[in-house]
Amino acid sequence: DVRLGGADRAHDGREVRHGGQSAAVAVAAPAAGRASRSPRRPPSPASVAAVADDASAFFWNPAGLAGVRRSQIVLFRGDQVAGTATAVSVLAARPSTGTLGISYLLLDVGDQQLTDDQGNDLGTVSVRNHLGVVSGAARIFDRVSLGMSFKVVQFSLSCRGLCQDQGTTATTYAVDLGMQATPIDRLRVGAMIAHLGPRLQLLNAAQADP
Numbered sequence: 694d695v696r697l698g699g700a701d702r703a704h705d706g707r708e709v710r711h712g713g714q715s716a717a718v719a720v721a722a723p724a725a726g727r728a729s730r731s732p733r734r735p736p737s738p739a740s741v742a743a744v745a746d747d748a749s750a751f752f753w754n755p756a757g758l759a760g761v762r763r764s765q766i767v768l769f770r771g772d773q774v775a776g777t778a779t780a781v782s783v784l785a786a787r788p789s790t791g792t793l794g795i796s797y798l799l800l801d802v803g804d805q806q807l808t809d810d811q812g813n814d815l816g817t818v819s820v821r822n823h824l825g826v827v828s829g830a831a832r833i834f835d836r837v838s839l840g841m842s843f844k845v846v847q848f849s850l851s852c853r854g855l856c857q858d859q860g861t862t863a864t865t866y867a868v869d870l871g872m873q874a875t876p877i878d879r880l881r882v883g884a885m886i887a888h889l890g891p892r893l894q895l896l897n898a899a900q901a902d903p
Contacts, residue, residue: 742754742871742883742884742885743873743881743882743883744757744881744883745757745883746758746759746760746761746873747760747761747767748761748765748767748769748782748784748794748796749769750828750830750840750871751782751794751796751826751828751842752796752798752826753885754840754869754871754872754873754883754885755828755829755830755840755841755842755869755870755871755885756830756838756839756840756871756872756873756883756885757830757838757840757871757873757883758784758791758792758794758828758829758830758840759791759792759830759831759832759838759839759840759873760838760873761784761786761792761794762786762788763786764784764785764786765783765784765786766781766782766783766784767781767782767784768780768781769781769782769798773800775800775802775822776800776801776802776803776820777800777801777803778798778799778800778801779798779799779801780796780797780798780799781796781797782794782795782796783795783796790831791829791830791831791832792828792829792830792831793828793829794826794827794828794829795825795826795827795828796824796825796826796828797823797824797825797826798823798824798825798826799821799822799823799824800821800822800823800824801820801821802820802821802822803819803820804817804818804819805817805818805820806818807852807854807856814854815852815854815855815856816852816853816854816855816856817852817853817854818850818851818852818856819849819850819851819852819853820848820849820850821849821851822846822847822848822849823846823847823849824844824845824846824847825844825845826842826843826844827842827843828840828841828842828843829841830871836874836875836876837872837873837874838872838873838874839870839871839872840870840871840872840873841868841869841870841871842868842869842871843866843867843868844866844867844868844869844890845864845865845866846864846865846866846867846893847862847863847864848861848862848863848864848893849861849862849863850862863893864893865890865891865892865893866890866891867887867888867889867890868889868890869885869886869887869888869889870885870886870889871883871884871885871886872884872885
């Protein structure tokens with residue numbers, strides 16, 4: 694299958710803020726429902742961690758990928774608070790064993806003109822965030838799924854014009870571990886440990902994230 698969709702659930706901004714931290718989230722939600730997507734009450738990351746069971750689980754809780762029943766290619770695109778997000782996910786699903794997948798996301802923050810103190814144009818600054826994810830998930834028991842993602846994150850700031858020495862690139866990697874369970878009918882519980890990895894490292898090590 695090839696599917697197209699909006700990217701409003703594709704990225705929550707957390708992947709570009711790696712600081713060697715880990716975060717645990719445990720929530721409960723109706724197993725048969727979905728997190729609300731109303732403009733007045735947007736879904737929280739905690740609620741989506743429990744109910745995500747499609748290709749968007751790459752970015753919310755890798756255990757949710759165990760809910761994918763068919764191999765597929767999914768394209769996401771949409772406007773985020775920080776910029777325009779474009780993502781592609783390729784999933785190989787086998788209900789008897791689990792789901793493997795790879796995903797790439799580009800967050801285009803946009804361009805900005807750079808000027809000196811006198812207002813002279815020095816060039817154009819572009820900011821891009823790249824995220825590559827390899828994930829696997831399986832249903833361990835009838836009501837329990839486990840998943841893991843390995844992520845490579847790159848922050849890139851480049852400048853075209855008289856400011857070529859202003860460019861910066863920072864790269865890091867991280868691991869996400871996730872679990873989803875349905876202890877009773879119509880109740881799903883999700884937990885996730887996110888962003889286990891080192892801090893962002895710049896090309897100049899002396900500029901590394903403090």
